[in-house]
Amino acid sequence: xxxxxxNDYKMKFSLDDEFPDLSQHNNHMAKxxxxxxxxxxxxxxxxxxxxxxxxxxxxxxxxxxxxxxxxGCVAGDEESYEVFKDLLDPVISxxxxxxxxxxxxxxxxxxxxxxGGDDLDPNYVLSSRVRTGRSIKGFTLxxxxxxxERRGIEKLSIEALAxxxxxFKGKYYxxxxxxxxxxxxxxxxxxxxxxxxSPLLTCAGMARDWPxxxxxxxxxxxxxxxxVNEEDHLRVISMQKGGNMKEVFRRFCVGLQKIxxxxxxxxxxxxxxxxxxxxxxxxxxxxxxxxGGVHVKLPKLSTHPKFEEILTRLRLQKRGTGGVxxxxxxxVFDISNADRLGSSEVEQVQLVVDGVKLMxxxxxxLEKGESIDGMIPAQK
Amino acid sequence: MLESPNxxxxxxxxxxxxxxxxxxxxxxxxxKHNNCxxxxxxxxxxxxxxxxxxxxxxxxxxxxxxxxxxxxxxxxxxxGMVAGDEESYEVFADLLDPVIKxxxxxxxxxxxxxxxxxxxxxxxxGHFDERYVLSSRVRTGRSIRGLSLxxxxxxxxxxxxxxxxxxxxxxxxxxxxGRYYSLTQMTEKExxxxxxxxxxxxxxxSPLLTCAGMARDWPxxxxxxxxxxxxxxIWINEEDHTRVISMERxxxxxxxxxxxxxxxxxxxxxxxxxxxxxxxxxxxxxxxxxxxxxxxxxxAGVHVKLPLLSKDARFSKILDNLRLQKRGTGGVxxxxxxxVFDISNLDRLGHSEVQLVQxxxxxxxxxxxxxxxxxxxxxxxxxxxxxxxx
Numbered sequence: 001x002x003x004x005x006x007n008d009y010k011m012k013f014s015l016d017d018e019f020p021d022l023s024q025h026n027n028h029m030a031k032x033x034x035x036x037x038x039x040x041x042x043x044x045x046x047x048x049x050x051x052x053x054x055x056x057x058x059x060x061x062x063x064x065x066x067x068x069x070x071x072g073c074v075a076g077d078e079e080s081y082e083v084f085k086d087l088l089d090p091v092i093s094x095x096x097x098x099x100x101x102x103x104x105x106x107x108x109x110x111x112x113x114x115x116g117g118d119d120l121d122p123n124y125v126l127s128s129r130v131r132t133g134r135s136i137k138g139f140t141l142x143x144x145x146x147x148x149e150r151r152g153i154e155k156l157s158i159e160a161l162a163x164x165x166x167x168f169k170g171k172y173y174x175x176x177x178x179x180x181x182x183x184x185x186x187x188x189x190x191x192x193x194x195x196x197x198s199p200l201l202t203c204a205g206m207a208r209d210w211p212x213x214x215x216x217x218x219x220x221x222x223x224x225x226x227x228v229n230e231e232d233h234l235r236v237i238s239m240q241k242g243g244n245m246k247e248v249f250r251r252f253c254v255g256l257q258k259i260x261x262x263x264x265x266x267x268x269x270x271x272x273x274x275x276x277x278x279x280x281x282x283x284x285x286x287x288x289x290x291x292g293g294v295h296v297k298l299p300k301l302s303t304h305p306k307f308e309e310i311l312t313r314l315r316l317q318k319r320g321t322g323g324v325x326x327x328x329x330x331x332v333f334d335i336s337n338a339d340r341l342g343s344s345e346v347e348q349v350q351l352v353v354d355g356v357k358l359m360x361x362x363x364x365x366l367e368k369g370e371s372i373d374g375m376i377p378a379q380k
Numbered sequence: 381m382l383e384s385p386n387x388x389x390x391x392x393x394x395x396x397x398x399x400x401x402x403x404x405x406x407x408x409x410x411x412k413h414n415n416c417x418x419x420x421x422x423x424x425x426x427x428x429x430x431x432x433x434x435x436x437x438x439x440x441x442x443x444x445x446x447x448x449x450x451x452x453x454x455x456x457x458x459x460g461m462v463a464g465d466e467e468s469y470e471v472f473a474d475l476l477d478p479v480i481k482x483x484x485x486x487x488x489x490x491x492x493x494x495x496x497x498x499x500x501x502x503x504x505x506g507h508f509d510e511r512y513v514l515s516s517r518v519r520t521g522r523s524i525r526g527l528s529l530x531x532x533x534x535x536x537x538x539x540x541x542x543x544x545x546x547x548x549x550x551x552x553x554x555x556x557x558g559r560y561y562s563l564t565q566m567t568e569k570e571x572x573x574x575x576x577x578x579x580x581x582x583x584x585x586s587p588l589l590t591c592a593g594m595a596r597d598w599p600x601x602x603x604x605x606x607x608x609x610x611x612x613x614i615w616i617n618e619e620d621h622t623r624v625i626s627m628e629r630x631x632x633x634x635x636x637x638x639x640x641x642x643x644x645x646x647x648x649x650x651x652x653x654x655x656x657x658x659x660x661x662x663x664x665x666x667x668x669x670x671x672x673x674x675x676x677x678x679x680a681g682v683h684v685k686l687p688l689l690s691k692d693a694r695f696s697k698i699l700d701n702l703r704l705q706k707r708g709t710g711g712v713x714x715x716x717x718x719x720v721f722d723i724s725n726l727d728r729l730g731h732s733e734v735q736l737v738q739x740x741x742x743x744x745x746x747x748x749x750x751x752x753x754x755x756x757x758x759x760x761x762x763x764x765x766x767x768x769x770x
Contacts (some may be wrong), residue, residue: 006437006532013536020535021564021600053534060597146441148405176409202590209448212409 007043007051015039018053020060027072028283029059032090046083048140050076055084058204071095071284074204076144078137078271078279092276092283096341105277105287108344111246111253117353120243124360125294126332129239130252130349132289133232133280135271136263141281142206142231150213150229157228160262161217168255170219172228175211191216193230206231206281223248224255232280232289234259243294245356249349277341287341292349294356295321299331300366301359306376310362313379314355315339335359351380406430406441408448415460416671417447420478434471438464438532443472446592459483459672462592464532466525466659466667480664480671480729485768487675487730494665494675497732498641500634506741508631512748513682514720517627518640518737520677521620521668523659524651529669530594530619538601541621548650549605549614556643558607560616563599579604581618594619594669611636612643620668620677633682633744637737665729675729680740683709686747687719688754694762698750701765702743703727723747739766 010018019038022030033056041052059072073091075081081088089101120128135141136156139149158172173182186192195210196202218225227235236259238252263269271279277287301307302318311318319334320326328334335356337348355377362372407426410418421444429440447460461479463469469476477489487494508516523529524544527537546560561570574580583598584590606613615623624647626640648658659667665675689695690706699706707722708714716722723744725736750760 005433005435009436010534010536013534017536017539018534020597057596061595146406147408151405203596207449208445208591209408212448 007045007049010053011043015042018042020056022060024063025059025072026064026066027059027062027070028091028094029056029072029087030064031094033087037086041084041086044083046077046079048077048079048144050080050083050140050144052084052087054143054205055080055087058200061203062200070200071282073283074143074281075141075279075283077140078135080141081276081279088283092286092341095284096287097339099342101275103342104274105341106344106347107272107277107288108346109253109256110346111250113346114246114249114349114353116357117246117249117349118244120245120294120353120356121360122242124298124363125243125296125356127239127241127295128243128245128248129237129294130245130248130290130292131235131237132252132256132291132345133278133285134234134236134256134260134289135279135281136233136268137271138268139233141233142229143204143281147209147212150209153233154213154215154228156263156266156268157217157226157234158215160259160266161226163262164219164255164258167221167251168219168224168258170217170224172215172217174215176214186216189218189222191218191222191225193227196231201231204281224251226259231282232285243356245292245294245349245353249292253345285340287339288343288345288348289340290345290348291336291340292352293319293334293336294352295332296335296356296360297330297332298335298359298363301363301372302328302331302333304362304366304372306372310359310376311335313377314358315351315380316355408444410448412451413447413460414452414454415447415450415458416479416482417444417460417475418452419482421475425474429472429474432471434465434467436465436467436528436532438468438528440472440475442531442593443468444475446588449591450588458588459670461671462531462594462669463529463667463671465528466523468529469664469667476671480674483672484675484729485727489663492730493662494729495732495735496660496665496676497734498644499734500638500641502734503634503637503738503741505745506632506634506637506737508633508682508684508741508744509748510631512686512751513631513684513744515627515629515683516631516633516636517625517682518633518637518678518680519623519625520640520644520679520733521623521666521673522644522647522677523621523667523669525657525659527621529621530617531592531669535597535600538597538617542601542603542616544651544654544656545614545616545622545647546603546605548647548654551650551653552607552643552646555609555639556607556612556646558605558612560603560605562603564602566603574604577606577610579606579610579613581615584619589619592669612639614647619670620673631682633680633737633741637680637733641733673728675727676731676733676736677728678733678736679724679728680737681707681722681724682740682744683720684723684744684747685718685720686723686751689747689751689760690716690719690721692750692754692760694760697762698747698760699723699743701763702746703739703766704743704747 019035045051055073064070093099139153196207214229223240225237238248278289280289315338316335317338320328321332321334337352365372407423433439444461452458480489524541584595602617611628613625626636666677668677703726704723705726708716709720709722725740753760
């Protein structure tokens with residue numbers, strides 16, 4: 001079968017004629033991709049046929065924002081991170097605080113290593129959540145996978161999740177054919193995900209064939225949720241109202257490990273290596289792929305001139321309560337870890353727990369009209 | 381203890397190859413779909429074509445992606461697939477031929493020939509009553525043979541299309557002489573002028589186009605050329621390699637079509653001088669990205685005031701029988717404003733340019749007559765349907 005013949009055909013054209021115009025662009029890919037690198041990598045493709053242009057298309061199509069630096073490239077399969085390392089290593093380094101090609105990433109899903117986290121003030125911390133992604137070895141990733149692969153991932157996932165018991169007993173809802181009642185309930189629970197509209201995702205081909213092979217699984221308690229075939233093969237989410245991040249993280253670790261065992265038994269463990277940790281579609285999610293966060297009321301602190309600096313020093317980021325690229329409502333912010341690669345799950349959740357605890361204390365001080373100058377933390 | 385899912389997963393090589401799955405695992409779910417591709421893509425045709433590629437490497441899943449991603453509308457049947465290059469129409473003929481036949485009212489590309497006729501002197505009458513017709517316009521598309529089409533073209537190919545066409549257009553003279561405005565380099569002032577003239581095209585937002593990959597690398601190698609008189613306009617690398625438009629205010633469709641034909645022939649001569657030609661064959665006429673635009677690729681139309689007729693219950697039937705379609709004055713998928721409609725030919729393939737423009741002229745004259753009769757309180761008749769293919 002003439003599989004890569006499109007890339008072979010493209011090689012007829014000169015480097016100058018194929019090199020993208022990135023003069024208006026502000027994303028990690030555009031900052032790194034020189035003509036030399038493009039020239040070196042343009043003839044290559046991964047064994048499944050993913051090419052350099054496939055990797056960078058989203059970054060070419062989305063020049064970016066003067067203030068927000070997007071990644072501008074994606075992986076189509078596990079091998080992309082090897083075959084296109086001349087581009088992806090510097091992108092990873094820029095995105096992940098100087099992470100080097102020789103660095104090793106530590107994975108620690110032992111929830112007992114987390115200190116505290118069970119006492120965040122629920123008057124301020126409205127909800128707690130930890131999410132990550134997992135990719136299933138042997139399948140290509142959402143920018144590239146075929147319908148057959150996507151269905152294969154779904155089928156494997158359904159069988160794995162169906163075998164869970166106890167606090168993890170639950171049900172799968174395929175997006176295709178969901179009843180109106182089910183749909184409304186999932187929306188009310190804030191579980192339902194939509195077809196991606198962000199051009200960052202659609203230009204990378206992740207919305208193809210929607211909603212085929214996509215669905216949502218959650219446990220009966222509605223505290224553990226898995227998205228199948230959205231931006232990654234699996235997105236795994238543990239959540240609950242209130243501030244008991246310790247419990248959220250325990251359930252997260254236990255659930256993930258149970259799921260991983262089942263996939264391993266079918267010779268389809270998760271994509272992982274000791275340099276990049278868990279392999280996901282977007283280079284920004286490498287390492288732990290973990291975003292642990294809270295919805296927390298910080299109306300006074302959020303208007304304090306040092307708010308941004310405090311967040312940076314605590315290695316935290318803020319988002320609106322609708323998630324990435326949304327605004328905060330009523331002084332309630334989504335506060336989560338900024339790092340993904342180069343520190344472990346326990347370390348990242350520890351930063352959230354410690355940092356949020358400190359910020360709630362600052363908020364209380366500001367409520368009393370007191371200064372927080374003495375509480376500004378050192379850079380973590 | 382879980383049974384292993386099925387042999388399919390155990391047999392998977394570590395390196396998954398695109399079409400080594402059972403074809404049924406890859407066949408799209410089209411049960412909720414209403415488009416021409418979905419109506420004709422059987423599992424048998426899918427399995428026959430799914431591992432074929434055109435010489436440039438374009439494959440079936442790419443051609444049908446837009447139709448899989450856009451299930452369609454119960455009332456409006458979209459085509460649901462595109463061509464990535466000229467050879468797509470051969471390599472995927474088992475699917476494209478029935479799609480073409482359905483879309484083009486029974487035109488059978490396996491047996492019939494398409495007539496091309498750009499001799500504008502054959503047009504009869506063609507100067508409309510300007511109390512009703514506000515503007516007249518004829519558009520078509522042309523593709524440059526040897527370069528892939530917008531769903532599949534590489535950046536280098538797209539830039540080559542731009543170079544070839546802009547170079548040729550620089551050779552136009554007299555009332556056709558003009559200039560090119562590249563989307564990447566136009567100044568704000570030029571941009572505003574093009575918007576005011578209603579010439580500027582935007583990055584496509586319709587998922588019908590974006591899912592087919594036509595907006596990739598925007599705005600690289602896209603641009604607009606128009607003559608100084610602003611009556612002859614060419615879009616470069618939007619939905620097709622080129623879209624060619626002749627237009628003017630008022631009802632002189634005859635002159636609009638004359639300029640259209642003359643301009644097209646001149647552009648063709650200029651690219652031929654440089655060793656290029658348009659994609660055309662006698663089975664399908666001019667080859668364009670969307671199968672709906674094969675043949676002439678021609679849409680000739682007017683903006684016409686029909687406030688009374690448009691409210692008459694027979695309006696749709698009259699249009700149907702005259703082989704005309706209505707759109708709002710913003711173009712496809714827009715609503716009419718102030719009783720002013722965009723009326724144009726329905727057909728593209730199996731009739732020549734001259735025939736289609738004559739159909740529009742005769743039809744619009746009939747519509748104006750109806751409007752006048754209704755103004756006078758007289759009744760109107762639904763005309764007999766125009767002859768179609770046997």
